[in-house]
Amino acid sequence: MHPLSGSAPLAPSTPPLPCDGLPPVKPSPHDPPPTLAFHPAQPSDAPALAALAAQIWHRVYPEIIPLAQIAYMLGLMYSEPVIVSEMEHGTAWEWARIGGESVGFLSHSPNRDRTRLHLHKLYLDPAWHGCGLGQQMLRHVLDHARRAGHRAVELRVNRNNRSALRAYARAGFRVEREHCTDIGSGFLMDDFILVHQEP
Numbered sequence: 001m002h003p004l005s006g007s008a009p010l011a012p013s014t015p016p017l018p019c020d021g022l023p024p025v026k027p028s029p030h031d032p033p034p035t036l037a038f039h040p041a042q043p044s045d046a047p048a049l050a051a052l053a054a055q056i057w058h059r060v061y062p063e064i065i066p067l068a069q070i071a072y073m074l075g076l077m078y079s080e081p082v083i084v085s086e087m088e089h090g091t092a093w094e095w096a097r098i099g100g101e102s103v104g105f106l107s108h109s110p111n112r113d114r115t116r117l118h119l120h121k122l123y124l125d126p127a128w129h130g131c132g133l134g135q136q137m138l139r140h141v142l143d144h145a146r147r148a149g150h151r152a153v154e155l156r157v158n159r160n161n162r163s164a165l166r167a168y169a170r171a172g173f174r175v176e177r178e179h180c181t182d183i184g185s186g187f188l189m190d191d192f193i194l195v196h197q198e199p
Contacts (some may be wrong), residue, residue, distance in 0.1 A: 036097065
């Protein structure tokens with residue numbers, strides 16, 4: 001974990017320029033990507049984390065799951081009390097920032113026998129997709145797992161989220177098994193469990 005702390009406003013007065021922002025046009029693949037900085041999130045950041053999660057989910061998931069399920073899962077997984085409780089019980093939440101402005105977040109915790117690090121969440125504002133930032137976030141998680149002595153990193157991803165599956169495959173994750181969970185109210189989480197061995 002990086003020993004940095006603090007939080008940035010969700011909607012800064014001068015936001016960083018996204019990769020698909022106008023102007024200028026999206027950076028060339030030959031240009032180096034912006035460098036992310038990672039900062040531990042605090043319980044006081046829960047409202048901003050919940051707001052950014054809602055913003056990202058409503059841009060990414062309507063093509064994958066119904067809107068009613070998006071609303072249900074945001075309440076189930078991203079309410080402010082849930083985020084604070086996770087922090088208090090050992091799940092690390094981190095901001096991903098460019099120039100001090102938050103463009104994404106992630107959360108992770110060790111599994112019960114501490115042999116694996118479970119990556120619960122990794123989300124990046126879609127405006128920054130295609131810049132190599134998602135791969136930076138994954139490298140950050142893999143580096144943390146290696147330093148902490150975990151033998152693998154695991155995560156769940158919706159089996160229909162093809163762009164995420166491609167991104168994780170590029171980073172060296174492989175499908176370990178299918179995992180379908182009844183989360184209530186008639187909704188299912190129909191996922192793959194992905195694993196990166198010996199991070």
